[in-house]
Amino acid sequence: MTFIWNELRDLRDAVDLGTPPRDGQPVTLSIDGVDTTVPARSSVLLAATIAGATVPKLCATDTLECFGSCRVCLVEIDGRRGYPASCTTPVESGMVVRTTSEQLVKLRRGVVELYLSDYPDSDIDGGWSQFHTTLAQVGLEEGLPADHPYRGGDTHADVPVDESNPYFLFDPAKCIVCSRCVRACEEIQGTFALTIAGRGFSSQVSPSQGESFLASECVSCGACVQACPSDALIEKSLFPEGYHRADPR
Amino acid sequence: MTTNVYVPCDAIALALGADDVATAIADQAAARALDVRVIRNGSRGLFWLDPLVEVDIDGVRHGYGPVEADDVASLFEAGFLGGAAHPLSLGPVESIPEFAAQTRLTFARHGVVDPRSLDDFVTHGGFAGLRRALTLSPDELLVEIETSGLRGRGGAAFPTGIKWRTVANAVATPKYIVANGDEGDSGTFADRMIFEGDPFCLLEGMAIAARAVGATHGVIYIRSEYPHSIATTQAAIDAARSAGWLGAAIAGSELSFDVEIRVGAGAYICGEETSMLESIEGKRGTVRFKPPLPALEGLYGKPTVVNNILTFASVPWIVANGGAAYAAYGVGRSKGTLGVQLAGNVARGALIEVPFGITVRELVERFGAGTRSGRPVRAVQVGGPLGAYFDNAGLDVALDYEAISDAGGLLGHGGMVVFDESVDMATQARFAMEFCAAESCGKCTPCRVGSTRGVELIDRISAGTRREANHEQLLELCDVLEHGSLCALGGLTPYPVRSALRLFPGDFGLVTDVAQ
Incomplete structure (x- = not known):
């Protein structure tokens, strides 16, 4: 048991396992035909990562409890209906998991197209965030095609940037509402300064209740910036000339 | 006199x-x-x-x-x-x-009794189920529920006996009983009628559930749009507690169980069981992923029976008369009766309790007497705002969870909304996406972003802008919503959209539809 934990800890330095490592009895399951052993209570995403599979993910990271909102880590599991999110599905002995299939590729791409329909074109080329990695993983590194039917719809491109904090800024246009910042503030820092306000398409990261980052309970710890997978929360030091949004598409 | x-x-x-x-x-x-x-x-x-x-x-x-x-x-x-x-x-x-053509089991006392009178309730057979439950072991009680074939009436139709047994077998304590009365489906009102017509029946059903699974505390979640329901149910709770039917040592037995009301704040998504649990806990009403099942880690992380109001209200009759008597009604795996709610453009809007097996056409034409406008029925939406549309030719489908599912729909909470020939089904499909956009909790991306894109695509199809490309994208979006969403709101929104597209393509300007 301890052996498995230590092995995971070693791995963790290099790879984001997707969900926090757990202690537990060894459980063996099949990932894409390869038998993989992980501690009980681990997620299928963690097992798949250890097995060497590349499962795209956005809301999942191994420093935060799983959340299940981004819907790009979907997999197929024998005997289960539909396409369970691998981050929120605990491993079971004998489980047979497929991390890729024609339908999964299509489904993940379909979800990421929705993200892209509300993400600035100008920030796609040359981006280095986890969001950009995910784009490449699903074959959308060029962004949404110019004639894609999702184009021309409602976006958050005109929501103002919050530059109130001296150390970092928040650009809602690049926010994918994965709640990693909210959860980092809660789970890592214990400050509870962030929440999601609004419902549906209006859902947005909000410091306190509609306050600026500086006016909120935020203590500038930076946990949210580190957790953000899409550069919506980003250090100001990266923009010595000041932060300027490119013209919206 | x-x-x-x-x-x-x-x-x-x-x-x-x-x-x-x-x-x-x-x-x-x-x-x-x-x-x-x-x-x-x-x-x-x-x-x-x-x-x-x-x-x-x-x-x-x-x-x-x-x-x-x-x-x-x-x-x-x-x-x-x-x-x-x-x-x-x-x-x-x-x-x-x-009325005579109905089979009133769950709604037997409705309209007969004063809903606030405990004496009236008891005189008309009230607490017969709970009295019998107190003479049975929890296991015997679970067997009665399993034998009855009762399935969750909120929409998911999950076997109630299996759910209760899961909670009964859970080791953690305390255990909770949560009654979901956040009845947000358009065209449905059966939960409201229980609250306002026979609330003691709900309390009795919850107490029986508590006995079966070993729960000590119950919560009734009522939507804020139901002020009369809240008042009547609170009066019933107070009366039951004063008479010893709630609280410690119910009716002199070992059962201790009490109930409180929690009022919603206007979010449809809080009718989804995990969002409702979040709401009861005082949090933002967003969907939890499953597993863990609420049966094992529900309210405050403890084993919890979450059922719809109608499910609990069906229980007293089952326990009083035996599970086999209930299972004698109905067809296939759809046992017992359902309180069907007829609404929309219907001549005789009504709550009709009938055994499963009757056709939707009989309900709409015989009980509902057709449309209120007098024009022919063009479409019926079965199962609430996330249910599929049936065209007139499709109304011979039986009231049966499996039959309606096989026909591409879902029975949901038993609401049926009738439309006449004047309805524009492209507008209805747009409404489905708009509803999802307005009510999405905002957690998962297919529902959060996809519903808004769906509205935009349908608008472009209706306007004739790149109609084929937008139509194709809409169908792809429906796949993403169905297979990618975290809960049934996003997962089922494609039902009304696809059925409208399939049955009424002419309304979208997609083809010249000779059949319409």
Whole structure:
């Protein structure tokens, strides 16, 4: 048991396992035909990562409890209906998991197209965030095609940037509402300064209740910036000339 | 001798002026020095006759309806207290064909009793189920529920017995019983009728569940849009507690169980069980991923039975009469009866309790008497705003979870909304996406972003902008919503959209639809 934990800890330095490592009895399951052993209570995403599979993910990271909102880590599991999110599905002995299939590729791409329909074109080329990695993983590194039917719809491109904090800024246009910042503030820092306000398409990261980052309970710890997978929360030091949004598409 | 006159206090009857009618009856009786006692009962569910005034003559309830306050004087003049003829006479209420043709098990006391009167409840068979439950072991009780074949009436139709046994087998304590009354589906009102017509029945069902699984505390979640329900149910809780039917050592038994009401704040998504649990815990109403199942880690992370109001209200009859008696009704895996709610453009809006197996056409045409406008029925949406549309030719589908599922739909909470020929189904498909966009909790991306894109795509299809490309994208989006969403809101929104596209493509300008 301890052996498995230590092995995971070693791995963790290099790879984001997707969900926090757990202690537990060894459980063996099949990932894409390869038998993989992980501690009980681990997620299928963690097992798949250890097995060497590349499962795209956005809301999942191994420093935060799983959340299940981004819907790009979907997999197929024998005997289960539909396409369970691998981050929120605990491993079971004998489980047979497929991390890729024609339908999964299509489904993940379909979800990421929705993200892209509300993400600035100008920030796609040359981006280095986890969001950009995910784009490449699903074959959308060029962004949404110019004639894609999702184009021309409602976006958050005109929501103002919050530059109130001296150390970092928040650009809602690049926010994918994965709640990693909210959860980092809660789970890592214990400050509870962030929440999601609004419902549906209006859902947005909000410091306190509609306050600026500086006016909120935020203590500038930076946990949210580190957790953000899409550069919506980003250090100001990266923009010595000041932060300027490119013209919206 | 006192004559008992019943005037319903259900919200629909109130909206139709029942309070004024009740006042007018009391005033006329006083003016004529007649010994009349006005009792406020629940509704019989025959809404086209509401306010339905009933006079008890030698134990037979004679109906007059729909009564307006202005009719009351003429009723007295005609001698309605003796059951005399009047243009509004309906004869014995239980002989009204649409009522007589029903099988009232869950709704047996509806419209018969004063919903706030514990004595009335007990006189009409109330607590017979709980009394029997207290003589059974929890396992015997679970067997009765399993034998009945009862499935969750909120929409998911999950076998209630399996759910309860899962909670019973859970080791953690305390355990909770949560009744979901966040009845947000358009065209549904069965939960509201339980709250306003027979709330003790709900309390009895919850107490039986507590006995079966070993729970000590219950929560009834009622939407804020139901003020009369909240008041009536609270009155019932208070009365039951005072009489020892809630609290410690119920009816002198080992069972200790109490109930409180939590009021929603206007979010449809809080009818989704995990969002409701978040809401009860005082958090933002967002969906939890499963597993863990609420049965094992539900309210405050403890084992929790979450069922719809109708499910709990069906339990007392089952336990009083035996699971086998309930399972004798219905067809296939759909056992027992369902309180079907007829709404929309329908001549006779009603709550109709019937055994499973009847066709949707019989419900709409025989009980609902077709459309209110008199035009032919063009479409019926079965199962709430996330249910599929059926065209007129498809109405012969049986009221049966599996049959409706095989036909591409879902039975949901049993609501049916009728549309006539004037309906534009592209507008209805747009409404489905718009509804999802307005009610999405915002957690998962297919629902959060996809619903808004869906509205935009349908608008472009309707406007004739790149119609084929947008249509193709809409179908792809429906796949993403169905397979990618975290919960049933995003997962089921494609049902009305796809069915509208499939059955009524002409309304979207997609093809010249000769059939329409």
